[in-house]
Each structure stands twice: as structure tokens, then as C-alpha cells.
Amino acid sequence: MAVNIVILGAKGRMGNTLANMTLADDELNLVGACERKGNADGMVYEDCEVSDCLEDLLPKVPGAVVIDFTAPESSVATAKLAARFGNPVVIGTTGINKEQVAELEESAKKAPIFWAPNMSVGVNVLLSFMPKLVEALGEDYDIEVVETHHKMKKDSPSGTALKLAQCLAEARGWEYDDVKKHCRDGIIGERPKKEIGVQTLRGGDVVGDHTMYFFGPGERIEVTHRASTRDTFAAGALRAAKWMSTQKPGKLYAMADMF
Template identity: 85%
Template sequence: MGVNIVVLGAKGRMGNMLVNMTLADEELNLVGACERKGNTDGMVYEDCEISDCLEDLLPKVPGAVIIDFTSPESSVAMAETAAKFGNPAVIGTTGLDKDQQAALAESAKKTPLFWAPNMSVGVNMLLKFMPQLVQALGGAYDMEIVETHHRMKKDSPSGTALKLAQCLAEARGWEYDDVKKHCRDGIIGERPKNEIGVQTLRGGDVVGEHTMYFFGPGERIEVTHRAHSRETFAAGALRAAKWLSGQKAGRLYSMADVF
């Protein structure tokens, strides 16, 4: 039978990749593709509903898992619609603020929802194991992150950088909002001990690169993750969709639950 999939933003860079990878996967069925109004021309897939309105589409594909890599506002609205019709949804959108994340958690009480700012296996393994390194190094090491993405990326710092920084802060027993430093300029004085800097680079067509620095006495440790293709994010989302299809509503799931 396979898991039925609906791709939101199907003509975008990530959406198009998700469509093609779904069609190539024997365990998945592309049953729906949704785009914004006036942008569905040329979208023809066998046995697949095409629509520019998710509310019109979902009654035709009950139980299908929605995959969404659009925008914070669109993803929150999508989650509310998914909850209305009982469709599970995988969300890979970045840049969601706390209120938007809370809105997703509320919708997750009514239908299975999954959200991860980075779907790659490598990044999620770092999130699992980095706390051990932080705790082993101890407080003598200053922690910083530099993230690099393509020039078209709209949010800064990246959702992945924020997730990694929050992971490091938690390992030190800090509240991230109390120690974050996203920009430095002018005469800033000495670096506080309880601080995590996250700096942003934008340019070209870089898919995504994150380096965590641990500056200690007489040495420096660097841990870098580089995404070579968006395919790694699409593969993670499809893996999450397969897993989510068998879950129940109740809370907002993450990649840690899949692993």
C-alpha cells in the first residue's frame, strides 16, 4: 500500500525535490501536490490531486501525510488545517518564533505533527552527542557557532544554528536567551564567560554549513557539518513521514523521536 504523501509548495526547490523523491520511493504514494493560487500550471502527476487550496485538497486524500517546507506563517496555518481534517504533517520550516512553535504544539494535540528545523541525520546525531562533549570539556572552553547559507535564505540565524546553540546552552545548564550573542559591533569589551555567539554568513548557493567552536586554553576544537545537497533534508522528511503515519496525536514530535 505505502504511505500517502501531500507536498506543499510542490514547485519550489525543496518541494520539487520532495515530489521526485516520493515518486521514486516504492514505499510512498504521491496523492496530492499543492501550490499557491495561480501557480499550478504544468503540475501533472499520475493519480495525484493538484490544488491551490489545502482545505479543498485534504478531504480528497484522508490520512495522507503533508510535508511542508514553506514559511512560518504558512506552516502554522497548514497545521491548523491539518488538525481540522486529521491529516498528519511533517514540517521542516525554519524561523518559527516561540508563539508559532506554541501554535504547532496546540495543533499537535489534534493530529500527529512533526517539526524539525533540520532533517539531516548528521545534524540530529550532533544534537544527541554534543552535550557529552560540552560536559567533558567543562567551563574553561568558550563556545561559538558560525553558520553559512545561500544568499536567498530569509531567516537569520538559521534554525539549525539556533537548535545547536540551545543544545550547547542546555548542556551547560544555561537559558539560551540569557547567554546568546547574535551580533558584535564596536567597542564591546571582553567576552563574558557565560556567552554563546552565533554568527551568520550569507552568499552564493551554499546549501548549509554549521561549525561549532570550542576555544580552550592552548587549543581549539571545531565540529563542522556541511550539507552537500538539499536531498539530505528531503530524505529526512520522507523518513519522518513514514514514521509519523503510524503515530497518534498528543504532542509535537521531533527527529529525536524518529531515532
């Protein structure tokens, strides 16, 4: 049986990609497309509810999985509405802070909620094996992360860079907030041994590049993931939506749960 899908921000770059890929997938039905207040004009999809108010839309599509790649405040609000109406939600929004994660976790007690700052299968495979590399190399290797995105991206560092850096810090047994260095400027002195730098580049139309550096005595190792199209994130989100259609409330789900 096909899974019903509602796309938030359907006129945006990611939303449009998600809508088109949903329409092309026989296992999915696009039943809802939602935009900001006053911005829904011009959206036309066959047999699909179009709205600029998710609160009005959800009662018309019971059980449909909502996919949200919008903004932190909007995604938190989406999760709260989902908790009210019982719709599963897949969130790919980046820049969500600790307080907002706590709000998502609260909503996840009442509706199936999934959140991943990066829906790429490749990135999530990296997250699964990078701790083994950190452990094997030992503490003589300094860890740095560099991320590059298009000039329209609003949050910095990227959610993926933060997730990778947090994963690497955890592998060292460190608390990330105690060792992070998101910017260097001026006379900063020698690099502390207990530090992970995360640097940001912005420009052009780069979809997303992330490189992890391991600087050791006499050598360095670079592990890079490059996204060449938003399709990879959309494919991950739609895969998650299919999976979430059968999940129960009770926890904030992540890519690791699906794998």
C-alpha cells in the same frame, strides 16, 4: 502498504526535490501537490491531486501525510488545517518562533504533527552527543557557532544554528535567551564567560554549513556539518513521513522521538 504523501510548495526547490524522491520510493505514493494561490499551473503528476488550496485538497486525500517546507505562518496554518481534517504533518520550516511553536503544539493535540528545523540525520546525531562533549570539556572552553547558507535564505540565524546553540547552552545549564550573541559590532569589550555567539554568513548557493567552535586554553576544537545537497533534508523528511503515518496525536513530535 505505501504511505500517501502531499507536498506543499511543490514547485519550489525543496518541494520539487521531495516530489521526485517520493515518486522514486516504492514505499510512498504522491497523491497531492499544492502551491500558493494562482501558482499551481504547470504542475502535472500522474494520479496526483494538484491544487492551490490545501483546505480543498485535504478532504480528497484522507490520512495522507503532508510535508511542509514553506514559511512559518504557512506552516502554522497547515497544522491547523491538519488538526481539522486529521492528516499527519511533517514540517521542516525554519524561523518558527516560540509563539508559533505553541500553536503547533496546540494543533498536535488533534493531529500527528512533526517539526524539525533540520531533517538531516547527521545534524540530529550531533545534537544527541554534543552535550557530552560540552560536559567533558568543562567551562574553560568558549562556545561559538557559525552558519553559512545560500543568499536566498530569508531567516537568520538558521533554525539549525539556533537548535545547536540551544542544545549547547542547555548542556551548560544556561537559558539560551540570556547568553546568546547574534551580532557583534563596535567597541564591545571583553567576551563574557557566560555567552554563546551565533554568527551568520550568506552567499552563493551554499546548501548549509554549521560549525561549532570550542575555544580553550592553548587549543580549539571545531565540529562541522556540511550539507552538499538538499536530498539529505528531503530524505529525512520522507523518513519522518513514513514514521508519522503510524503515530497518534498528543504531542509535537521531533527527530529525537523518531530515533
